[in-house]
Amino acid sequence: MAEKAQSVVRGREVEKNLLSREQMIEFYRLMYLSRRTDDREIMLKRQQKIFFQISCAGHEALLVAAGMAMRPGYDWFFPYYRDRALCLALGNTVADQMLQAVGAASDPASGGRQMPSHWTSPKLNIVSPSSSTATQCLHAVGCAEAGRYFTRHPSAATKSETDYRAYKDVKFHGDEVTYVSIGEGSTSQGEFWESLNTASNGKLPILYIVEDNGYAISTPVEANTPGGNISRLIANFPNFHFAEVDGTDAVASYRTIVEAVEYCRSGRGPALVHGHVIRPYSHSFSEDERDYRSAEELEADALRDPIAKMQVLLLREGILDQAGIDELEASVNAEVQAAADAAVAAALPVASSILKNQYSEDLSPTDPRYATEPTASDDKNERTMADLINTCLKDEMRRDERIVVFGEDVADATREGALKGGKVKGKGGVFKLTAGLQTEFGSDRVWNSPLAEANIVGRAIGMAVRGLKPVVEIQFFDYIWPAMHQMRNELSVMRWRSNGAFSSPIVMRVPIGGYLTGGSIYHSQSGESIFTHTPGVRVVMPSNALDAIGLLRTAIRCDDPVLFLEHKRLYRETFGRAAYPGPDYTIPFGKAKIVRPGKDVTVLTYGAVVPRALQAAVKLHRETGIDVELIDLRSLSPFDWDAISTSVKKTNRVIVAHEDMLSWGYGAEIAAKIGEELFHDLDAPVRRVAAMDSFVAYAPVLEDVILPQPEDLYKAMLEIARF
Template identity: 55%
Template sequence: SSPTGTQFLQAVGCAEAGQLLAQRPDEVTYCSAGDGTTSEGEFWESLNTASNRKLPVLYLVEDNGYAISVPVEVQTAGGSISKLVRSFPDLLVREVDGCDPLASLAVLREAAAWCRARRGPALVHAHVIRPYSHSLSDDETLYRCAPEREQDAKRDPLLSYPALLKEEGVAREEELAALRAEVDREVNAAADAALAAPAPDPRSATVWVYSPDVDPTSDAFKTEPRPSGDPKTMVDLLNACLHDEIARNERVVVFGEDVADCSREDSLEQVKGKGGVFKVTHNLQRKFGSRRVFNTPLAEANIVGRAIGMATRGLKPVAEIQFFDYIWPAFMQMRNELALIRWRSANQWKCPVVIRVTYGGYLQGGAIYHSQSGEVIFTHIPLYRQTYNKGPYPGPDYMIPFGRASRVREGRDLTIVTFGALVQRSLVAARQAEAEGISVEVLDLRSLSPYDWSAIAESVRKTSKVIVAHEDSRSWGYGAEIAARIAEELFDELDAPVKRIGALDTFVGYNPVLEDAILPQVADIVEAVRQLKRY
């Protein structure tokens, strides 16, 4: 696809899925790229994992000497990617004249055999030409001199290979001419068909954003809880859920930084086990094995890119990003690949990935790199569904449909629409307001995309006053969308302006005094309730 270099890590995940599914023991995952693309960090991340796990990935780097106008000696130290990668263990590296079909065939056969023998990945560095400019908007005469372009033209395999076929007596000129004419007819017919194709129906713009077959907002995903034991922490509930789902479906795999109990299996019985920095995945590896629960390098794009490759093969990966603050290296994979696969393939491909990430502040010392929210960045992307939940263990078969809010407190005078860490703080504020004679309803959205508009509308019609509270910065935050829609669709129901509560437009400070001043506190909510009640 167009995002440069995203295919490498997906190829690694694809190869991993092949080994886990064990459908074809001799399969090879082929991954092609240009020389410029090898400058992307994800190329090196993929080589690291493919070599480390001896995965059967065959890389073909077609090196035409340029990444648009940037020459290879500027892109690559020493001007040769194959020289740079030779130190990777178990990586077969071969260099070939990519304009020579027979030499290319021989080298690729060797590389494929290396991969099929499970000796590790292979990289073929093919020197090719670029017979014309990069694109219609590019004019290579602006940066390539005439002698250089003429030298490339002499190596053009569309000229040199037919000459070899005639020289060896394999084909006559009239046969080659007939073949060229046949190819020209085929290409022209395809072009004519494309030009004659009708324009798409404008109503189809939103088709395939989501699955046409599965609606996770429907009652099919609504089951009754069967709680057992005392109320548990969020960590306990997540751990129990992962245990249930891995046991239920053999295609579920869990991986990320520090999620395993102990990567060195010889030591597993001698240690308690890590199981995540918050213990969310504790004992999963011990129970289900290292093939299904395993650690990854400290590389977020690596985690998500591999998850995409696995999901396209039919696995159900649960990829963990340790903190939301560190999710950004994976954003290219998440925004430009994962979210688009179904839509741009017209439902031919799907990518069922769960990305689990710890987010938010109130950690007392989390500061700027362990306190970020930013959920609105992902709710802005079609496809992503975000959830926040809590409570006692409801049993292995309990499900809540997406887009179903929970009315966690009934009230008459005003409504607080909230989610995440602000739910508990809103409940405390509501109890304090009750002592002052103010009845506050609290609505926990639980799901941000989609969200439960009908529950919001019902509550606003009842109380006629509403506060939207969230942890992230107030400006351009998630609450702005909710507040705008209330004003647009429920204006006649309101007895006061919609009020928003959010963090200050700055970053979370390390000092607890600063953190308390920056993030919304119970006192902030209580004061907003008083102001709205007085309006």
């Protein structure tokens, strides 16, 4: 009797307070549609018509609840690979999902580039995800921050007639919510915790859904999470709304998520819903969960299947009878069958499409329009690289309201009121390159990040997806490695993996290099070749003030992600100072500069080796008459092969010099390409001059030996010239 009374109460609640009869039927249809799509994909995998399958089975009630509680095309969504039911509830179709499963050219999510279950839809604001776990938590933070920024600065959201970037009008809403979901296993990732910190501090309108099915592949939750329950670990984060729910119960899930969304939409802060769901199928079709789960455990999960529970609820409350359920399911089965048949017959991608959308096709930094001349000015004062980088940032921020700058210690001062009345001077970066930016543009546009490099880059990705132009700083190249995951698996591939639907054109400014006298291991590293090996990101490294301002302005105005490497030793060197070239001076990427013309030997280099090579070349010519042509590559990816080829064909001898280690370094690729394509033009072997295969030591007597010096370059030039 008690169970019957509880059932009646629940039925009345469904009808009167929460979901109408029609909504309940649609709720079940979406759940069943998701399950049958999974089942059809599994069949196609067995038939070898698709190549991978990972299911949403057992998560359907929680995810349909989330989809029905939120607003597609209004709110923003950063899902993960279990979120089929969410995306169907938002308006993604089975046809869309089947096209991705077969890897069709017409796959609207990726054009055949992503595995199945990587949902993407600009129309619905579903942002392209990767297979990496928890990385999207930081993107969601950046997206929410961007939405708040446009709400505070609505003029920045509208494309003006003077916009020079590939900008579009930005859609935003003052009460929008950003959704992000992960499995309970992913809560072990640092990016999840970093995102909680920033969401909590900023009271950001983010809805986290933790889909806890008890297993991270084969690792049970108690081995992954202390105490076996993530809700207990995060309960003390301020400004959060927390809720825990049986995610196999459709009505309870919907009630819980509606409350959480309302909390976020009201501006009170973020929310996290921890839903306990099941995983009735294996992690993916590539493994068998019976290898590590007992039959009794699997049977217990089957008794909680949300499909069966929802069907019983519909029958018990008289919302549908068995005939009605059979009719609904038959309709869904036919829809899934038709979508699968059409997908299997769809055309596959062609090889000529592989490089499409790897880089911007609208505003590439290699565009000739960036080849401009300095503007004549009465101000002839020569400035350092540091001065002109700071000037460029101010120029561009005055011109473009979408530019925001953040990183570790880049602000002048964080605490409110510190800058008023000149109480403090202001920091503006450890090298002072962002000095004065916060003072002029305010804390909405310039701020200090947590000491967490992945947090910086991950948030910037989410902001750029929404239309902001983040120019972020990693304080030292030596500490870039926590951000490597975001850079390699997210930033570089956002445009390519979404087939041009989304992009993240951020600028990462990074002080790099040694020759510091005492910089030691953790303040002297180079490693540019690791990033030039990453498609989708541009890499530049100026050696002087004029190139720095011209290349940085191009980096900011172009529509590709750029790693802008600034050699610390060159910031305030006498070498390479220049007068301010005006607010529109730009240099296209992929164009080298001949620093010193010559006819006997070509030296290819960049960064802090440029002035050292020039010193050696001048000395060599004075003492021996050997004439070195010194080329500053400036742009490392892309690099100027035409300039290299022209020079080598003229001199027939070439040295590639760089500060990073010799083995597997940047010069190896150029040397190999010269050997392959210019072999018959060479009168001597290609020579490399670089650092020892060692980290940089603290003692100057060791640093001098480890890094290439002018005398090393002099010796190499002389030997190659006389070969």
